Amino acid sequence: MTQAIRNVMIIGASGTIGSHIFKAIVDSGKFNVAVLSRPESTNTYPAGIKVVTSDYSETSLVAAFKGQDAVVSALGAAGLAQEPKVIDACVKAGVKRFLPGEYSCDARNAKTAALIPVFAVKAQTAEHLKAQESKGLTWTSVITGPAxxxxxxxxxxxxxxxxxxxxxxxxxxxxxxxSNLSQIGNAVVAVLSKPEETANKVIYVDxxxxxxxxxxxxxxxxxxxxxxxxxxxxxxxxxxxxxxxxxxxxxxxxxxxxxxxxxxxxxxxxxxxAVLSNEKLxxxxxxxxxxxxxxxxxxxx
Ligand SMILES: NC(=O)c1ccc[n+]([C@@H]2O[C@H](COP(=O)([O-])OP(=O)(O)OC[C@H]3O[C@@H](n4cnc5c(N)ncnc54)[C@H](OP(=O)(O)O)[C@@H]3O)[C@@H](O)[C@H]2O)c1
The missing domain is CATH 3.90.25.10 (UDP-galactose 4-epimerase, domain 1)
Structure with missing residues (x-):
């Protein structure tokens, strides 16, 4: 039986997509929400949200992730190359679930990955993530199509x-x-609420x-x-x-x-x-x- 997810840390919580994921997670009222942000970031968050800064060094990432059940990444194109490092830190900190920065077109499609390099980066990260399953980190990739x-x-x-x-x-x-922006947030909340059904899966929603x-x-x-x-x-x-x-x-x-x-x-x-998970979620x-x-x-x- 997979344990329920309570403590959730969001990376990129003020970003174009991350701000909607952040809102949905907070509004759900189901989770203790924290945010990971760079020291140079000027983004601000409502009172009561724990904000941890990290220079993305291994030590600071592991310290930030300690005690978190799930880490949701909404890193944008400029930060996506950092994700393997973030994933390794999740493993070291004992995080149970990682959601990589996806929320878009399907990076697993070879033609997509070949045409736009950011999708090739996402596909490589997905492989790295799969390789961590044996170390106790589960994952869910949420594919939504364009916003x-x-x-x-x-x-x-x-x-x-x-x-x-x-x-x-x-x-x-x-x-x-x-997917509309709110549906992307709805999908992430549903994934975090159903950890067992969504473990180690690519989830397609619209x-x-x-x-x-x-x-x-x-x-x-x-x-x-x-x-x-x-x-x-x-x-x-x-x-x-x-x-x-x-x-x-x-x-x-x-x-x-x-x-x-x-x-x-x-x-x-x-x-x-027939890969849509809307009904299941x-x-x-x-x-x-x-x-x-x-x-x-x-x-x-
Ligand atoms: N479906 C769609 O139409 C659609 C549209 C846009 C994006 N997306 C996808 O959604 C995900 C998030 O993209 P986004 O465009 O929303 O992200 P974004 O707004 O460009 O950036 C999100 C956050 O990443 C953090 N970050 C970490 N390292 C960074 C660095 N080196 N430079 C800049 N920011 C850095 C920043 O947070 P801090 O300042 O707090 O550190 C920033 O606010 C990606 O996977 C992207 O492909 C989908």
Whole structure:
């Protein structure tokens, strides 16, 4: 019988995704929450949250993790290379569960890992993590697809609710899985609440899985009018995105993220192989119509 998780330390708790994970964990009221932060970090936390600073040396990490049942990493691209060190410190400190910085597209897909290096880093970390199972550390990787409500503000998966513009790829009929920011938090809370069922597993969740054409139809219905639509292909996005990304241009990264989400063979439809864990985890319904209705009303779901 796996012991319940009570003490949880979050790394990157003020980050783009980590702040939503932090909120969900705190709001659940189920855990004693602590945060690990760098000494130079200027992020602040509500009173009552224990904040431990670490320069990521082994000694400081092990000391920080002592007494924690679970460590949830939401390290961003700049910090992800630190994760193997963090994992080793978890083993030394006797932490029972580690959640690596995932919450995105599936790094286990070879095409995804080959196209965007951060996913190759995540895949390597996943291997390192598996190798610790015999040392008593269990793990759960939470795969969510792109953050839909966040991305709707700037066209992450082709839709910009502020300009009512849509960029449709390859005809718009490929299904892909996405999660709203709150659903990412819900999934992490559910994993921590069900340690036995989620031990040493890759967990796939979504808010909804739909095609670009289905999303566009719902957006046009909810906003009462036609959007400006531009057609493109994932092949063209890849061709344009790769050299831009190689030069360090973020526009290139956003094109490549569209390729791994909307292109064929990148494992972005989590319903295809019936791998979704929403029901098992008891996640709330965040269907396409519910999500769009909230977004149009300027609310978060
Ligand atoms: N699904 C999506 O659409 C989506 C979008 C964005 C990110 N993600 C994923 O979510 C995870 C978190 O990414 P994020 O973008 O949310 O992270 P982020 O905001 O870039 O950074 C999170 C935190 O990492 C900590 N950190 C540790 N070492 C650092 C370093 N050397 N430089 C900068 N920060 C460092 C910082 O916390 P302190 O200041 O407290 O130390 C920072 O606030 C990643 O796995 C990422 O791939 C998913």
């Amino acid at each position: 839909f409500d966040m991305g709707l503000q700037f066209g992450l998966v082709g839709f910009n609710i502020n300009t009512k513009e849509a960029l449709i790829f390859d005809g718009g009929n490929k299904a892909f899985s996405v 808010s909804f899985t739909a095609t670009q054409n289905e999303i566009l139809a719902e957006l046009e219905k909810a906003t009462d009018g036609k959007w400006k639509v531009t057609e493109s292909t994932t092949e063209a996005a890849k061709k344009e995105g790769e050299p831009l990304f190689a030069k360090g241009d973020l526009a290139g990264l956003f094109l490549l993220l569209k390729v791994i989400t909307l292109g064929e063979g990148y494992g972005s439809d989590f319903t295809r192989d 008891g996640l709330p319904n965040q269907s396409l119509p519910l999500t769009i209705a909230a977004a149009v009303a300027g609310k978060s779901i």
